[in-house]
Amino acid sequence: MRRSSAALAAAVTLTFARLAAASPQDVFGYGARASALGATGAASAEGAEAAWANPALLSLARTRELSLGFQAARLSLRADGPGMPGPMRAEPFKGTLVAVQLPLPFKSWLRDRIALGLAFYAPTDVLVRGRVLYPETPQFATLADRVQTFSLQAGLGVDLGRGLRVGAGISALAGIAGTVLVATDTSGAVGTKVDDQLVATFGRIVGASYDLGDAYRVGVTYRSKLEARFAVEITVRDLGFDVPVFNIAGLAQYDPWQVQGEVARVKGKTRVAAGVTFKRWSSYPGAPEPTVICPPEKPDCLALRVTPPGFHDTFVPRVGVEREVFSEPRAKLLGRVGYFYEPSPAPEQTGASNQFDNDRHAVTLGWAVATKDPWPEGRFEAFFQFHQLVPRTHQKDMTQVAAGAPGAPSVKTSGHVLFGGVALTARF
Numbered sequence: 001m002r003r004s005s006a007a008l009a010a011a012v013t014l015t016f017a018r019l020a021a022a023s024p025q026d027v028f029g030y031g032a033r034a035s036a037l038g039a040t041g042a043a044s045a046e047g048a049e050a051a052w053a054n055p056a057l058l059s060l061a062r063t064r065e066l067s068l069g070f071q072a073a074r075l076s077l078r079a080d081g082p083g084m085p086g087p088m089r090a091e092p093f094k095g096t097l098v099a100v101q102l103p104l105p106f107k108s109w110l111r112d113r114i115a116l117g118l119a120f121y122a123p124t125d126v127l128v129r130g131r132v133l134y135p136e137t138p139q140f141a142t143l144a145d146r147v148q149t150f151s152l153q154a155g156l157g158v159d160l161g162r163g164l165r166v167g168a169g170i171s172a173l174a175g176i177a178g179t180v181l182v183a184t185d186t187s188g189a190v191g192t193k194v195d196d197q198l199v200a201t202f203g204r205i206v207g208a209s210y211d212l213g214d215a216y217r218v219g220v221t222y223r224s225k226l227e228a229r230f231a232v233e234i235t236v237r238d239l240g241f242d243v244p245v246f247n248i249a250g251l252a253q254y255d256p257w258q259v260q261g262e263v264a265r266v267k268g269k270t271r272v273a274a275g276v277t278f279k280r281w282s283s284y285p286g287a288p289e290p291t292v293i294c295p296p297e298k299p300d301c302l303a304l305r306v307t308p309p310g311f312h313d314t315f316v317p318r319v320g321v322e323r324e325v326f327s328e329p330r331a332k333l334l335g336r337v338g339y340f341y342e343p344s345p346a347p348e349q350t351g352a353s354n355q356f357d358n359d360r361h362a363v364t365l366g367w368a369v370a371t372k373d374p375w376p377e378g379r380f381e382a383f384f385q386f387h388q389l390v391p392r393t394h395q396k397d398m399t400q401v402a403a404g405a406p407g408a409p410s411v412k413t414s415g416h417v418l419f420g421g422v423a424l425t426a427r428f
Contacts, residue, residue: 033381041260043209043263043275048067048100053207072419072420088138096124097121115156140357149252181235214267256283258277341359344359
């Protein structure tokens, strides 16, 4: 019986273990230029970065490019109040960027009209990371783990002529699926068999742009909902008593479906982009799923149900400015600055739940050195972002929360995020 109890305890422990909440490009933008320009790009993206920002703009490519980069972030988050930890533990992250721009060599009227773009992000420590905790446990569910997952963007852009461009692509995230079997063997010993797999989940990206004369452009991008789940079933059998199948499942990463619109000045020494992104957060079901699934013949069994988090839709305004600071025939220096405001989709935590989130002001900076023949043709770029979380007070409703519960009677959350990196691009 002791072995049986130990096995069952292990299975239950797995139910709430740290496993692997959305993609880093949705939090910061993708690529050195976009990250320095307030994560704009629906009308102004250049190079393979357009695979995420707006695939239609890939059709502007005239040369092949390969970009290699590195980026890192450190999160400083706090939750202050009764039973709160103060500084919240949030893993720093670092990862590599790889992007490829490839014009397709068609002839006749298709010449210089179609191009491909591929963009990868890979964390250096993990392929996907996240947590599924009890709702009462203090956590920044939509920020802390969203930036740590392998991601891929691929797109195709087509120039239809007369200033109109269209494009489409996919975005992919890594997820986990598998089974765990706990049972006795022929000798009576309790053992486990684990079969886990890394799987991919895909979302659609569709974009269009239109040139307003020679210097201005408008663009719009639609990105479908992107969910990366983990789903592990734990089956316990042959232990002398009945144990239901445990469903260890939830959303490892989640991007809401979104539409980004933008207008930009794309010619001249000073280039400006401004727009807004609508994010459909109200469809977010929450990270965890029920640990026991009711059978079809008994849909109203006593399994605990997950309470939806009650997120709401958001609008994210963005602006970016790029200025040619210095120029000569062989090289030029570009300065970049941007800003965006990311409202929190999460409601105030007035009940027992402590799934925190705050509005964020993000200031972005960067620069680039571009070289031409007779030097090797390419760019060296650097970027930096500072995200300031707007302090927020969560006032608990004491008619719903027991005295002495974590966070009662109120919690104040705050913090900041530092993010930056470098990238090197070669043309060939």
